[in-house]
Amino acid sequence: MAKHLRSLREFVGELERIGELQRVEREVDWNLEIGAIIRRSYDLRAAAPLFSTITGYRGTGFRVLGAPGGLSGPAHPLARIALALGLPADASGREIVETVVAARDRAGVPPRTVPRADAPVKENVLLGDEVDLFQFPTPLIHGNDGGRYLQTYGLNIARTPDGSWTNWSVNRMMIAGRDRLSCLIPGPQHLGIIRARWAERGEPMPIALALGVEPALPYAGAMPLPEGADESHFVGALFGEGVEVVRAETVDLPVPATAEIVVEGHIALDETAMEGPMNEYPGYNALERSEKPVFHVSAITHRDGAILPVVAAGPPVEEDHTGTGTMHAAEILYQLRRAGLPVTSSWFSYESANHWLLVAMRADWHETLGIGAAELAHRIGEIVFSGKAGFGVPKILLVEDDVDITDVNEVVWAFATRTHPEHGEIRFPAEPTAALSVYLSEAEQHSYRAGKVVHNCLLADLFPKGDRPVKGSFENGWPEDVRRRVLTHWHDYGYPSRQGTAGPPRTVIRAL
Secondary structure, X not given: OOOOOOOHHHHHHHHHHOOOEEEEOOOEOOEOHHHHHHHHHHHHOOOEEEEOOEOOOOOOOOEEEEOOOOOOOOOOOOHHHHHHOOOOOOOOHHHHHHHHHHHHOOOOOOOEEOOHHHOHHHOXXXXXXXXXXXXXXXXXXXXXXXXXXXXXXXXXXXEOOOXXXXXXXXXXXXEEEOOEEEEOOOOOOHHHXXXXXXXXXXXXXXXXXXXXXXXXXXXXXXXXXXXXXXXXXXXXXXXXXXXXXXXXXXXXXXXXXXXXEEEEEEEEEEEEEEEOOOOOOOOOOOOOOEEEEEEEEEEEEXXXXXXXXXXXXXXXXXXXXXXXXXXXXXXXXHHHHHOOOOEXXXXXXHHHOOOEEEEEEOOOXXXXXXXXXXXXXXXXXXXXXXXXXXXXXXXXXXXXXXXXXXXXXXXXXHHHHHOOOOOOEEEEEEEEOOOOOOOOOHHHHHHOEEEEEEEEOOOOOOOXXXXXXXXXXXXXXXXXXXXXXXXXXXXXXXXXXXXOOOOOOOOOOOOO
């Protein structure tokens, strides 16, 4: 079973142990400087910054953790994702996805309620006039943001009026006042569906915002589980033990006991406040602002020296790509296998800002299914585009598993050399879609419908089995004894080690 890190602080400790945490002791300004440092850390794949001295907040003990799910250097590029999901830091993308898929098949494990005295998030309880969202060093992240976004990597916890479904999701929230947040709550998403049920009763929706939670929870919040599923139960299935929760102070909801900060209150029935702009996952500077629902805060609880996690959304690769991409790829793989298709793996190209879904088929798919590539592409498109996990998928690249779909260089090579320019696209008009891609028309954005496509990069039905093109790689192009000789004498030729250590470079022969 995966290793369960039960708090953000345990996660921070693991990051520091492997050299993936950068403690920033120099004073930094919450006004744009923190956001710029986080963005630069993404660009360099640098260690996650932990800010402890923040202008205007000296002596409070409050801290900010940037890039909690960003990519790392070449030794373990997916370390933050892997550790959050209970795997070793050097786990591969395929190992991560398979771990999530395996948990998807297990029965959920409900949370375990702990006594209030054992819940670190109850170390400080603020009610009534004590509530002040500005007490935390929430950064103004981007130069064009409409305000300070408290919620960029937390969980919104809400429950249907009948108590049958508790949902944990990630949606942005901007500070609109000392005790108010303006919230993005799209109607088609689960949080919007639950809010609509409260509105039908004429009541505001109780809600809790948990920030700085145990590291697997934001990934579960980003996973497109079916309507009615409880994301905390999925985390329980992943680790074989329940998430520790405690009752909120002013709303009837469970909240993570080890959270750094919990904000409680209600979403107003018809009151709005201006929200935005804020940069999002497609990677462009945002321009739009509009009226959004108001979150009235009735209580705040927090740990001593609370740590606020922050994402500087924008061009790849950041947490919108690693969190959403990883978990959506796993759910899509689960659904394709349930449909009986011989799929080896699936993956979102983070570098495409999650606009490319990669699906790898077993080499024998043609013999197994007895159909051609076009029909297979239609089947896959129908499954992906009709489900919740495929709502934000505009483009699928379908390849055989001789391509490592987690390596963007191999993906570009396969796409460029295997897709026929005239009939390599299988189009799906007017499918349900996310509204943030910049190429969408205004009508498509408002209707949540647009065309989608499967790019057929398959070869198996074009050649006899023994004559299919073989990648002319180092592994495939030279006899084993020659490859071994080259690796053994690599430094004798005068080349330095890519890892910066003695010994020949390590060659990984992938199964993909």
